Amino acid sequence: MSYRVFARKYRPQNLEQLVGQENLVKSLRNAFDSKSIPHAILLHGIRGVGKTTTARIIAKSLNCLGANGKLTQPQVIPCDVCLSCQGILTDRHMDVIEIDAASHTGVDDMRELTESSRYKAIQGRYKIFIIDEVHMLSKSAFNALLKTLEEPPPHVKFIFATTEIKKIPDTILSRCMRFDLATMQPIRIIQHLQDILAQENITAEADALAIIARAADGSMRDALSLLNQAIMLSGSSVVSAAITQTMLGLSNRDELFSIFELLFHGNIDQAIKTLHTIYENGGDALLIAQDLIHILYWVICLKNTPSLVNDAAWSEADREKGKKLANLLPTNVLLQSWDLMQKSYDDIKNSFQPAQALDIALMRLAFVKDILVNPSSSSSGNRNTQISSSSSTMASMPVTFEAMADLLLYAKEGLLHGHILHDVHLVSYTTGHLVCGLGIRAPKNFSKLLKDACERITKQLWKIEIVQDNSNPTIAQAKAIEKETLKQQALDHPLIKEILHVFPDAKVTIN
């Protein structure tokens, strides 16, 4: 099987073939129709979105003379046969000059350009300067360019391309017709790949294309080059999701979903085993972590902003598994998990043992779920899972009032902890929101002190409301009452009564 590289073979040749750039095409068509063609056009967009290709297409449109060589106006659909079109197609047009600003940043380069712009076009209608990476120009170079832009000779057109619009001076921007080239949505990439495959008579699994579209991250050029590679690897067989995954060093999404399911069901052992199988098959810890974070993000969207979820890069099977996870876990657990994985990502990247760092990150994840979903396991006795303020990576929100008191204790906020025990009469507590009455020994600014401390420890917003209601006992009073009740129960016990009868000086104490 022999074929030219798709990116070249299927490079769009006119404005109408530009996939996904309908706005640009519409505006240029209007400009051509109304004969108000701008002197400078600025194309802005991410790497690989097709800025240079678009610039060349615009140049061809501007200069096309028609098959008979006599047209006097630019053409939205250039003829591709006139001298001018042929010149651009073969990169030999004398009036279309491409400059890479990255290697021509200086003022002398711009002066040279300005100088040559004085001479009329030879081959086409306009002399066209395509300046790529224009944000790289020095300040003085921009100033030299500005002089020409302020009074452009009628036969000169500029097409600028940039990835970093913020580095371009306003004086230049204000003289350009600006187009933001749309980042390619996965669905558009997939459609385009399908078109090409149909023309090439090659079959590919839908999941394979979804994987490529996702990896291309908005760049059609990257998508085409990945498709080329996948076809190469597949030989004469169908381009499969498995081959594409191997090619990209990705792990099987099924396995990643099952890792989450196992973890969140508390089966840490099996989850880590699954992870290790992925390592053994050549999985890369950092890439796996990226995928896991991506899955969490997607599940959070699935649960909270379904409108964001219409994402062609996910298969039907993925959706089913995603929904299962979304139903299994409350949003706060998902958010904390994402947060924790995001923070762990840097640890994994910097670790001399990335695989071990990922293991630990996942084990932590299981605990996050435990603390947030099962408050009893964190507040009563199981203090190993309680989180101290010295841990920079996580300080989960306590879900009970007692857990909140514990949190202050572990964060070494002893004074506040004391007031919580002795002076706070609980009215209600929901995660991050305390309503209470206050005893007279509490400081006047107690609510502020408490709020500040809690926010410092948990890195989240808190609400502390003080009300005139001391009807409930403080934690200390509750303990005292409990002790007294136990003592009374003991005194009421027949055996104790008998002992006290025999030894009237004996004392009953509760420890």
Ligand SMILES: [Zn+2]
């Ligand atoms: Zn032409």
